[in-house]
Amino acid sequence: MSSKPTPEDGYIAPYTHPAAGWGALKYVAINLVKEKVAGGKYVTLFRQNQPDGFDCPGCAWPDREHGSTFEFCENGVKAVAAEATSKRVTPEFFAENAVTSLLKQTDYELEQHGRLTHPMVYDAVADRYVAIDWDEAFALIARHLRALDTPDQAAFYTSGRASNEAAFLYQLFVRAYGTNNFPDCSNMCHEATSRGMPVTVGVGKATVVLDDFEHADTILIFGHNAATNHPRMLGELRECARRGTMIVSINPLRERGMERFTSPQHASEMITGSSTKIASMFVQPQLGGDFALIKGMAKRLIEMDDAARERGEPSLIDEYFVRRHTHGYDAFVADLRAENWADIVEQSGTTFEEIDALTGVYARGKNVIACWGMGLTQHKNSVPTIQILTNLMMMRG
CATH class of the missing domain: 3.40.228.10 (Dimethylsulfoxide Reductase, domain 2)
Structure with a gap:
């Protein structure tokens, strides 16, 4: 008799429970463990969406009055756990893994290796990323930007996973450089909205507020x-x-x-x-x-x-x-x-x-x-x- 099929076999078990609840809390704990978030960093979760903390990078849902210590959700925990992970990708990792081999991995698999510890630059001859120091990294970026005929030849992409504070500083830098070419995940997700609505209602953003x-x-x-x-x-x-x-x-x-x-x-x-x-x-x-x-x-x-x-x-x-x-x-x-x-x-x-x-x-x-x-x-x-x-x-x- 064959054994019961598993998710690895492509079998999806029926889900009869409501959304969220204890299942969501279970996966909060799973994600914290999976990302190997060190003990003291757990308190970071209690600063999400708080007046003295930071906006959650998980989504852009706005806040009302902060009446709860737990102003975060399963997605927010995933995002913050990925930022607070203790998993690290060192120069030794890239010395052992050519870029060609890394390209065979999925986006998920690549992210699971952890966070970079050094600025890295691609060496085409060795087909590997190699470490450089910060001054050299900034100088390399500056050389490329200065070599352009106009600042508008550059585009500066940012992800929704970046904090509001980091994104604010980033756009200040780019505007000082001389362009407003800021394609980001909002453009990718809602470009149709920002193209469609100005023709009908005159603005490219939603007109509803939380209240x-x-x-x-x-x-x-x-x-x-x-x-x-x-x-x-x-x-x-x-x-x-x-x-x-x-x-x-x-x-x-x-x-x-x-x-x-x-x-x-x-x-x-x-x-x-x-x-x-x-x-x-x-x-x-x-x-x-x-x-x-x-x-x-x-x-x-x-x-x-x-x-x-x-x-x-x-x-x-x-x-x-x-x-x-x-x-x-x-x-x-x-x-x-x-x-x-x-x-x-x-x-x-x-x-x-x-x-x-x-x-x-x-x-x-x-x-x-x-x-x-x-x-x-x-x-x-x-x-x-x-x-x-x-x-x-x-x-x-």
């Missing part, structure tokens, strides 16, 4: 899994759900974190093993089907508005806002009316009934937030998808 979540009665969440990518958002969504906010998850994959969440910040849930229901509705478009889905919502909203007017009911469209603050609305509506429902359903991967129900949720909401992640921004139709979503939101002011 808006306290007043929202409807939250539409497109294409991101908070439990995996920014778990602290689940704490905010938990509070919204407990206030009765209608939360809709719009994602091809039905994520457990959007179903049920056990908050490590709340002792009652941890002790009893209970959880909070997050999303009340799930819509699962096919990959890349978001544009058609959202356009279908806009088309259905027009049809619902027509029916409301015929019944003598108030309009579902904020006509005052539209006429005063937008342009091109009539052409936009004409395009929606001309769209074929069969095409929308096929391209979205959903049903008309699902689009109708989702539009009804949006139409009934008085204070609606639409938020999105890389499920919208990381495909070839991302810019028009962001634009159609912002247009949908502006239809109701």
Whole structure:
């Protein structure tokens, strides 16, 4: 008889528990041990997202009042543990490992070796990195920068794993050098947002602030899994759900974190093993089907508005806002009316009934937030998808 399959065999066991809870705390401990974080450095965790500490490099979720010592999540622990690791990559490591051989390792495997102890420079003849002293490293950088015809020929990339303080000093240096070429992980993740929104709303950043979540009665969440990518958002969504906010998850994959969440910040849930229901509705478009889905919502909203007017009911469209603050609305509506429902359903991967129900949720909401992640921004139709979503939101002011 064969033994029970394991994850190493490609077998994924069913997960029946809520997101977070004791499982998250378990993996906090696992990551601290795996990174070999030395004893005294554990206290670093208690300075995350504190007034006298530092912002977590795990994600960009903002802070309210710091009412808890544990203002961090599993992802934040991973990020800080990677910074505080005692694992080191010395010049001897590179003497034993040619770059060609290192290229065969995955990004994960490379990171597990640890942190550099010296500045290193590539020796093409030996196919190895070799150590140089700091003065020589700075001089090498300076020679290359001075050799450029213009500062704009250089690009200065930084990762979201860098601290706010380090990133601030870095951009001061680069601006003093004479350029603002700062491609970073935000560009990579949300370039579609910063390209799409200026055309529709005039700014390239989100217009919602954290306090808006306290007043929202409807939250539409497109294409991101908070439990995996920014778990602290689940704490905010938990509070919204407990206030009765209608939360809709719009994602091809039905994520457990959007179903049920056990908050490590709340002792009652941890002790009893209970959880909070997050999303009340799930819509699962096919990959890349978001544009058609959202356009279908806009088309259905027009049809619902027509029916409301015929019944003598108030309009579902904020006509005052539209006429005063937008342009091109009539052409936009004409395009929606001309769209074929069969095409929308096929391209979205959903049903008309699902689009109708989702539009009804949006139409009934008085204070609606639409938020999105890389499920919208990381495909070839991302810019028009962001634009159609912002247009949908502006239809109701």
